[in-house]
Amino acid sequence: MPFNRDKVEQWSLAYWLLKCHENFFFKLYFRTEIVGIEKLPDNATLIFAPNHQNTLMDALAILTLKRDFQPIFLARADIFKKPFLSKILTFLKIMPVYRSRDGFENLLLNDRIFQKTLDVLQNRNGLVVLPEGSHEGVKKLRQLKKGIARIAFQAEDAANGKLGIQIVPVGLEYSNYVAFRSNLLIRLGEPIEVDRYLELYRQNRAQAYNALIAELEQRMRLEMINIEDENYTAYLTILELFSARYIKERKLPKSQNQKFQVDKKIISLLDRLKNTNASEFEEIIKNANDYGRIISANGLSVKLLPASSKTLRDLPIRLLLLLITMPVALYGAVNNAIPIAVPYLLSKKFKDVQFHSSIKHAGALLLTPLAYLVQTLVVGFVLKNIWLALAYLATLPLGAAAFYLWRREFFRFTSQLSLRRFRKAKAEEFDLVNDLNNQIYRTVTGLVDKE
Numbered sequence: 001m002p003f004n005r006d007k008v009e010q011w012s013l014a015y016w017l018l019k020c021h022e023n024f025f026f027k028l029y030f031r032t033e034i035v036g037i038e039k040l041p042d043n044a045t046l047i048f049a050p051n052h053q054n055t056l057m058d059a060l061a062i063l064t065l066k067r068d069f070q071p072i073f074l075a076r077a078d079i080f081k082k083p084f085l086s087k088i089l090t091f092l093k094i095m096p097v098y099r100s101r102d103g104f105e106n107l108l109l110n111d112r113i114f115q116k117t118l119d120v121l122q123n124r125n126g127l128v129v130l131p132e133g134s135h136e137g138v139k140k141l142r143q144l145k146k147g148i149a150r151i152a153f154q155a156e157d158a159a160n161g162k163l164g165i166q167i168v169p170v171g172l173e174y175s176n177y178v179a180f181r182s183n184l185l186i187r188l189g190e191p192i193e194v195d196r197y198l199e200l201y202r203q204n205r206a207q208a209y210n211a212l213i214a215e216l217e218q219r220m221r222l223e224m225i226n227i228e229d230e231n232y233t234a235y236l237t238i239l240e241l242f243s244a245r246y247i248k249e250r251k252l253p254k255s256q257n258q259k260f261q262v263d264k265k266i267i268s269l270l271d272r273l274k275n276t277n278a279s280e281f282e283e284i285i286k287n288a289n290d291y292g293r294i295i296s297a298n299g300l301s302v303k304l305l306p307a308s309s310k311t312l313r314d315l316p317i318r319l320l321l322l323l324i325t326m327p328v329a330l331y332g333a334v335n336n337a338i339p340i341a342v343p344y345l346l347s348k349k350f351k352d353v354q355f356h357s358s359i360k361h362a363g364a365l366l367l368t369p370l371a372y373l374v375q376t377l378v379v380g381f382v383l384k385n386i387w388l389a390l391a392y393l394a395t396l397p398l399g400a401a402a403f404y405l406w407r408r409e410f411f412r413f414t415s416q417l418s419l420r421r422f423r424k425a426k427a428e429e430f431d432l433v434n435d436l437n438n439q440i441y442r443t444v445t446g447l448v449d450k451e
Contacts, residue, residue, distance in 0.1 A: 008090060008093055008095065008116065008120070009072065009116070009120040009125050010123075011068075012070065012091075012093075014091075015070060015091065015092075015093065016068070019063060019070070020067075021365065021369075022060065022063065022365060023063060025364060025365045025368075026057075026060050026061075026063070026064060026361065027064065029180055029357065029360070029364075030061075030174070030181075030182060030184035031181060031183045031184065031256075032061070032186065033183070033184070033185050033186070033255065033256040033257060034064070034065065034186045035185065035186070035188065035257045036187055036188030036223075037065065037066075037188060039168075039188050039189070039190060039191065040065075040168065040188065040191070041166065041191065043124060044164065044166055044191075045121050045124055045163045045164055045166065046124075046127070046165075046167075046168055046191070047121075047126075047127045047129060047148065047151070047152055047166070047167045047168065048062050048071065048126060048127070048128045048129070048167075048170055049129055049130075049131050049167055049168065049169055049216060049220065050062060050128070050130060050171070050172050051130075051132065051141055051170070051171060051220060051224050052130040052131075052132040052133075052134065052135045052136075053136065053137055053138065053139070053172065053174065053177065053354070054137070054172070054174055054177045054354050054357060054358075055135050055352075055354045055355050055357075056358035056361075056362070057177075057361065058130060058135070058172055059073055059128060061172055061184060061186055062128050062170065064186070065186070065188075069126065070093060070125055070126075071093070071125055071126035071127060071128045072093045072095060072117075072125055072127050072128070073092075073127075073128045074094075074095055074096075074117075074127070074129050074147075074151075075089070075095070075097065076096070076097060077096035077097060079096075080096045095113055095116060095117070096113065097113060097147065098113075114151070114154060117151060118155050118158055118159070121155050121163055121165060122159070127151070129147065129148040129151065131144040131145055131147070131148045131213075131216065131220075132144060132145070133145040135354055136354075137177055137353065137354045138227075138232070139224070139226065139227050139236070140226055140227055140228060140232070141217060141220055141221050141224060141226050144213050144220075146209045148167065148213075149208070149209040149212045149213055149216075150209065152165050152167060152194045152212070153194065153197070153198070153201045153205070153208060153212075156195055157198065157201065157202065161198050164193070164195065165193075165194040165195070166193055166194065167191060167192045167194060167212075168188055168189065168191045169188075169189035169190075169192070169216060169219040169220040169222070169223055170187070170188055170189070170220070170223065171185075171186075171189070171220060171224030171225075172184065172186060172224065173185040173187070173224060173225050173256070173260055175256075177353065177354055177356075177357055178353060178356045178357045178360075180360070180404070181404070183256050184256075185256040185260055187224070187257070187260070188223070189219045189220065189223040190219060192212070192215055192216060192219065194212070197211055197212050225239075225260070225263055225264065225267070226267070227267060229270070229274070231285045231288075231289075233292065234284075234285045234288040234289050234292070235267060235270065237288040237289075237292040237295075238270070238284070238440060238444060239266060239267075240302050241291070241302060241305070241437055241440060242262075242266060242440070242441055242444050242445075243259050243262045243263055245441060246262060246441075246445065246448070247262060265448065265451075266444060266447075269444075269447045270447075273447065280443075284440065284443055284444070287436050287439060287440050287443075288440060290436060291433060291436040291437060291440065294429055294432065294433045295433065298418070298426070298429075299418055300418065300419060300433070301412075301415035301418075301419070303415075304415055304416060304419055305434065305437050306433075306437040306438055307419055307423070307430075312416055312419065312420045312423075315413070315416055315417065315420065318412070318413045318416070319413060321409070322406070322409060322413060325402070325406055326406070328399070328402045328406070329402055329403045329405075329406030329407070330403075331395075331402070332398070332399030332400050332401070332402040332403030333403045335375065335396055335399050336371075336396065336400045336403065338367055338371040339363070339364045339368040339371050339400075340364075340403075342363055343359055343360040343362070343363025343364055343367065344360060346359050346363055347359040347360050347363075372393060372396050375392075376389050376390070376392060376393045376396075377389075
């Protein structure tokens with residue numbers, strides 16, 4: 001394994017094989033849609049700057065951009081303390097960056113890392129820096145650190161402006177940070193040419209850092225859902241009830257990027273309404289908060305609202321289908337118990353929910369092939385028939401898919417059942433939540449139609 005950091009910029013077959021395996025599982029975990037790949041110039045020196053909301057998954061998302069893409073990542077140095085872990089991270093093309101909290105004497109080690117970063121950029125591998133510095137599960141761009149500007153300017157200046165470094169703003173939009181088969185939209189913005197600020201950097205470094213960071217912030221906001229209003233939860237509630245219904249009724253393309261465009265427009269309209277018609281804005285926010293409170297207090301699924309008798313009519317049929325298909329789902333669950341249950345249980349040990357998808361993904365990545373191999377060998381040994389063993393192996397991913405689909409329909413059934421009980425027990429609140437949903441939808445639709 002190429003554990004030598006001196007060769008980290010070199011193309012690695014072992015890394016490529018692992019990357020193909022990882023990308024398959026990543027796109028299995030998240031329904032991934034990429035927009036703007038055509039904006040990447042050929043044979044360019046690129047630094048990717050994604051927003052940071054979902055720990056390791058944010059970095060892994062960048063790996064999906066190109067098949068032969070082997071970018072280098074920068075991470076905080078304290079995770080490299082253990083020698084074995086340091087070797088693994090180096091193989092994964094991750095390099096340390098030392099901070100003042102790591103000790104002043106260690107800051108000198110950054111000189112060597114900078115030299116290696118220069119090798120990476122000159123080799124046109126691509127460098128990935130998460131400029132917010134830390135993660136947080138909010139749909140908002142936080143203040144960017146200046147490290148990405150320092151790296152870009154130092155490298156471009158050292159090459160006397162001949163590298164042509166471009167920083168690519170990247171927006172990552174998750175429909176859910178944790179749920180399996182949730183959506184991930186990756187949007188690539190217009191690259192920023194660093195050499196435009198090089199003369200300013202040579203005259204006044206602080207001004208150059210600030211100017212480059214300001215432009216990067218502006219371009220990153222264009223590519224992500226960015227809610228800066230204090231009514232953050234109300235905004236999310238409005239987007240959740242409005243966008244999918246609007247796209248369906250207006251017969252717009254059912255893509256993640258289409259929903260992104262609608263969401264961005266609604267946020268912009270609400271921000272403008274706050275300044276032009278405060279009373280109408282406050283009414284929408286109040287209705288959204290009331291709606292969200294009822295939803296949360298009664299554990300209702302927003303996907304089933306607004307509800308009608310038709311929404312609940314097929315409950316008996318759904319129950320019958322669930323009972324009929326249960327044996328197949330159980331087969332899938334039992335025979336995929338290790339790669340499903342073990343990562344799930346491990347993820348629960350982390351209080352930070354943003355780590356859950358990373359743990360589940362990494363666990364499934366490692367355990368699935370191992371479990372499938374061991375189970376197939378055991379079946380082949382017991383049955384003493386290689387063809388039956390291979391047939392059993394073929395049923396394992398099919399069983400996993402059957403269990404996932406059954407589980408999804410089971411939760412939909414229980415959500416419908418909860419809604420039915422809610423309607424019987426709290427008829428007035430049932431009518432109120434439907435009325436609030438329709439009222440918010442009509443109001444926001446009116447704002448859109450005025451444009």
